[in-house]
Amino acid sequence: MNMVDIDYAAFRRLDLNLLVAFDALVSEASVSRAAARLYVGQPAMSHALARLRETFGDDILFREGAGMRPTPRALALAGAVRQVLDDIQHLARGARAFDPAEAEGRVRIALTDPLEALLLPGLVARLRARAPGLMLSVLPIPASRQLEQLDAGAVTLVVGHFPQLREVHEGLALHESGFSCVFNPTLIQVPPGPSLADLAGLPHIHTNYVGEPPGLVDRVFKAQGLSRQVVARSAMPLSIPFVLKRSPLVAILPDMLTRMFLVHVDLRFEPLRIEGLSLPISLVRHRRERSDPLTGFVAGLLADSVAEWVAAGG
Incomplete structure (x- = not known):
């Protein structure tokens, strides 16, 4: 059924809680037992039965001897009503557990x-x-x-x-992630534990993998009134160690990335302890x-x- 086929006006007239009352009344064949099952008073259940009779145009329950029995139409509706209640319960609980x-x-x-x-x-x-x-x-x-x-x-x-x-x-x-300075010590000299001022005077290779410049590193430099000299930009950060092997450059890179470069034993990695430089x-x-x-x-x-x-x- 498409959503456009649903008679919304009819649904507004139907209190879906009445279906719960219907299920209890037909199952128990007793107004008092149905009331006890739903934790409501007997007058409230009698009112629900009256509304059900009006809605379905049927007695739902009729008296027979000392007790009550569901009408044939109520019995015919009972399975469909129970299925509707099961479906609603599954929806409310998120259907069956995800496996x-x-x-x-x-x-x-x-x-x-x-x-x-x-x-x-x-x-x-x-x-x-x-x-x-x-x-x-x-x-x-x-x-x-x-x-x-x-x-x-x-x-x-x-x-x-x-x-x-x-x-x-x-x-x-x-x-x-923290950051480290990566370089080839046979091609360029970098002091141990370099400061931003030390790094500002060196040529850099930069990667745009976290977005276009100015990025986090450049903002940290700017916050201290400095800038760096970027002479090469790489779209593929994994190519940087191969560039550093052959060129006198430094790269300031997240440690989560430099960890993959540790196999390049001819490169040096200097951790940077600089405020604001973390990713x-x-x-x-x-x-x-x-x-x-x-x-x-x-x-x-x-x-x-x-x-x-x-x-x-x-």
Whole structure:
């Protein structure tokens, strides 16, 4: 049935609570027992019976000897009324419990390249173990457009750095990454524990993976009246260590990213202890997905993947 086929005016005249009373009256074949079952007084149940008789144009119950019996029409309606009440109860309880093992379909999420490299292994392993019927798609959406695509319904979850959320977004803080300075010590000299002033005098390679400049790092420099000399910008942050191997440059990068570069033993990593230089990472979903069990399930697996990574030294 389409929504346009529903007689809304008729529904306004029908109190759905009367169906509960109908079910109790037919089941108990007694006004007093039906009243006790619904924890109401007998006068209230008698009033409900009167309204049911008016609504259905039938006695519903008729007296026979010392007791009462449902009418043939009441008995004919009883199964349909019970089904309606069951359906409403399932709706109110969120239908049957969500079982990941039986779930099917496609889940679309958005991650930046570094986060995909960090989180996808744990997420896919968890999905295959717990929900093998689900297909995961990570869409190649730039960080600056991920919330827009979340709002449009192209994805159901995004993970990244989102300084500003709107009222339609629900964010869960997952991790706060520090920053390090990365460089090749045979090509460029950087003092231990460098200050922003030290770094301002050096040539930099920068990545736009968290959005277009000016980004977080440049804002921190500006807050201290400084600026840095960016001589190269990379769209692919995973290419940066290969650039640093051959060029006298420095890169200021989140530790969650530099952790993947530790295999490059010819590079040096200097942790930066500078106020304001940290990168909060959040998981965000749209409020319309708040009660969707599948979205909540995958969000939980993403959070578990982040926790696993942090526990391993992230």
